[in-house]
Amino acid sequence: MLKTRGIVFRSVKYGETSVIADIFTEEKGLCSFIGGGVRSAKAKMPYNLFQPMTVVELVAYHREGTGTSRLKELRASEIWTAIPFELTRGAVALFMAEVCRKAIHEEEEHRELFDFILEHLRWLDKTPHPIANLHLHFLLSLTGFLGFPPLPPDDNSEQFFDLKEGTFSPVPAPHAFVMEPEQVQQMLFFMDTPLESAHELPINRPQRKTLLGKLLQYYQLHLPGFREVHTPEILEMVM
Secondary structure (H helix, E strand, C coil): CEEEEEEEEEEEEECCCEEEEEEEECCCEEEEEEECCCCCCCCCCCHHHHCCCCEEEEEEECCCCCCEEEEEEEEECCCCCCCCCCHHHHHHHHHHHHHHHHHCCCCCCCHHHHHHHHHHHHHHHHCCCCCCCHHHHHHHHHHHHHCCCCCCCCCCCCCEEECCCCEEECCCCCCCCEECHHHHHHHHHHHHCCHHHHHHCCCCHHHHHHHHHHHHHHHHHHCCCCCCCCHHHHHHHHC
């Protein structure tokens, strides 16, 4: 029996009343679980607990290397007071879930990464400050856990950023995968700023969209199989 906390990344319908959920667990990393009968009227596990970025406590029949495990119990571990009810916070949570689902594949314990995601979710749910920059801070901070964080520049002069090499340079690289100095300054701000202060960067919507596009391109260049992310379109609409 596996007893652990988990963060739901995705769930899909399976059969008439069941679901298959990808859950990032505190004990075993990313695992796939079957929730039997959760879409029926007499379900013992509420279907709303399978929504992306819900934090749960689960009990499952788990055997290493068998693929999908069967859930025995599932209950909420964190009760969100804003994410499910506010459109902008919900959209940011969906974006985080999609990025995590496409970037994280480890089927092993990674408590630091689990705590990192949980910290961002808690802040997203409770902060009274604007959240328009939170997803950018999340993307940059996540690179450190995935193994390709941008290396800090050697000095404070105007710099370009080579998205392919992950390095800064005073001259642009001879290819199209380059971040301009304006976006570099914005990126360095998020790299040097704690989550609680991410809202302090004055950046408008077109600038935010450009920086987001460059960061997602950076992910695609460094994570094999990292496909196009669709939730930025939702973010742009609701923000």
